[in-house]
Amino acid sequence: MTASARHRGGRAARATATAVAAALLTACVAPRATAEVVEVGGFDVFDCRAAATPGGIPDGFEPVAAYSCDEFGYEDEAGRWSGTTVRRLEGELAPLLEAFAAPDDPPSIGPCPTVDMLLIEVWLVDAGDRGIRLRYPLDGCGLPKADDALWAVDALRVVAEKHLDAELVEPGDAGP
Numbered sequence: 001m002t003a004s005a006r007h008r009g010g011r012a013a014r015a016t017a018t019a020v021a022a023a024l025l026t027a028c029v030a031p032r033a034t035a036e037v038v039e040v041g042g043f044d045v046f047d048c049r050a051a052a053t054p055g056g057i058p059d060g061f062e063p064v065a066a067y068s069c070d071e072f073g074y075e076d077e078a079g080r081w082s083g084t085t086v087r088r089l090e091g092e093l094a095p096l097l098e099a100f101a102a103p104d105d106p107p108s109i110g111p112c113p114t115v116d117m118l119l120i121e122v123w124l125v126d127a128g129d130r131g132i133r134l135r136y137p138l139d140g141c142g143l144p145k146a147d148d149a150l151w152a153v154d155a156l157r158v159v160a161e162k163h164l165d166a167e168l169v170e171p172g173d174a175g176p
Helices: 001-029 094-101 147-155
Strands: 063-070 074-076 079-090 121-126 130-133 157-170
Touching: 001 130, 094 121
Parallel strands: none
Antiparallel strands: 063 079, 063 121, 074 079, 079 157, 121 130
16 A cells, blocks of 8 residues: 555544544533522512522523623713612513524534633513523533624613612712
């Protein structure tokens, strides 16, 4: 056998091994766990720090609104604040439900970035003041696929807003 023939045979074996590995990894995508349903007690008493296992929407859970929990602080006329902003969101929930129901990607067989992502938490609430914390679908590196979900959140109407643990960290200008 010539060196050229051995080289072609080696490439074919590597290509077959790669295809088999990819097929096995694709088969390893586990279904998303169902979110834990917890009593949230209505918007006035809801706290994003409530202990709840995030996940997919349980069978029979019928959301009427979403809550977003933004821990990036906020600004107003008094200045810049730290703390969490909680918003009750209403409107067409179908795009939000669809975005969070997207499947996880199969695990990547290539390199993955070393990054940390800070995203808003998204909860769904039903008419009985029960809530679930949603889990973003993940890409092959285990990072949240957040674009569609965040677009869907932005499309909803803010009907109530409150701030938790607000602390003024930078006073605003008094102005003329």
